[in-house]
Amino acid sequence: MANLTILRTYALKDPASLPRSILFSHTETSLTIYDAFPKSMFHFLILPRASSKPEANELDSLRTLLKGDKARAKQVISALREDAQTLRKEIEDEMLKRYGFKWDVWTGFHATPSMQHLHLHVLSADLCSEKMKNKKHYNSFHPKIGFFLDVDEVLSWFDAEDSYFAAMAKLDPKDHEAFLKQDLACFHCGSAMKNMPALKAHLQEEWDKQAARVKAKLERKRQLEEKSDTVENSDQVHSKKQKADSNTQ
DNA sequence: GTTCTAGAAC
């Protein structure tokens, strides 16, 4: 049985004491760690640091955070979002370096997470991974099902009416667990998948197609730029020649 | 969160 409070212990520790194999980076207020069971090609968690047990209790989950002071909750979530945007750029650099193109990065919370301590998932939009093993794993990250809550959506609750905020902030596990049992459907094209092996093969095909499509587009763009550079250069040579000609006239 | 495995599904 995995340790369900491991993230809480990280959040309370001095980041310098965490091994590099776990910790990716940190700031004054947050830690970015590698997800131990990545469900996409890139998958990180960003957690708010805690300096005391009471503070860690407040940060136990999205539900407990939203139950407390609203301004404080908004500040914590906004700070995590900021860190996620920085991380996203780093992921995109790595995508380019490793695969020659970049694709979407999702940033969101699980409505009812199984591990304690608030954590923001930052993962590439492919859901292609060895560790993606069952329906619950997949549906918990499917962007349209409702279990995975985009950070911007959560932040939008703060600007809505109080009654709406209260309704969303409940995050009752009973309401969300049904989402995880929904039939398997591809998040790219929506087609129904009869089981996990079929879904995984299909997701890999979708990613391969996307890679080929984006790379072909990049290549066309590169060739166009090369062509226009050549034209520009020859224009310059041409105009210089004209200038030289006019000088001699 | 994972591992294990009984029995359903094919």
Place this chain on the structure above:
DNA sequence: GTTCTAGAAC
């Protein structure tokens, strides 16, 4: 007979 899912884990 093999693949796959889904619930228990003392």
